[in-house]
Amino acid sequence: MVDATTSVGELREHVRQFVHARDWERFHSPKDLAMAISIEASELLEVFLWRESATLADLSSEDRLAVEEELADVLIYGFSLANVLKVDLSEAMLAKLKKDEAKYPPDRYRGRAR
Numbered sequence: 001m002v003d004a005t006t007s008v009g010e011l012r013e014h015v016r017q018f019v020h021a022r023d024w025e026r027f028h029s030p031k032d033l034a035m036a037i038s039i040e041a042s043e044l045l046e047v048f049l050w051r052e053s054a055t056l057a058d059l060s061s062e063d064r065l066a067v068e069e070e071l072a073d074v075l076i077y078g079f080s081l082a083n084v085l086k087v088d089l090s091e092a093m094l095a096k097l098k099k100d101e102a103k104y105p106p107d108r109y110r111g112r113a114r
Contacts, residue, residue, distance in 0.1 A: 008089050015079040033081040037074055044070035 001010070019025060047066045048054045059067065082089050 011075075012079045012083055012089070015076055016083050018076075019080060019083075028080055028084055030081060030084055033077055033084060036077040037081065040070055040073040040077060044074060 019028060044067065047063055047070065051058065056064075079089075081087070082092075
């Protein structure tokens with residue numbers, strides 16, 4: 001599977017099957033999944049802790065693997081939360097991007113970090 005040919009729905013179904021095979025649905029409350037996302041995001045941040053720079057060139061192969069694994073954990077829990085709450089992620093993301101496009105018009109925010 002690769003991004004160019006894998007749908008969000010397919011990924012969500014893989015996550016659903018993974019959770020179901022382990023009978024973890026009873027542990028996946030929205031609160032606990034939101035907490036898990038935060039914890040995994042913190043583990044992702046830990047890879048970059050105490051670094052002066054954080055470009056692709058600065059990452060060792062071990063660091064890159066750690067980033068990939070922690071990012072995958074964040075997304076897996078995100079898909080799990082979407083499954084539990086029955087959120088259409090494509091609709092939610094496109095709606096949020098539309099809102100952000102209005103909030104941050106390119107002519108005023110291009111090249112600005114704040």
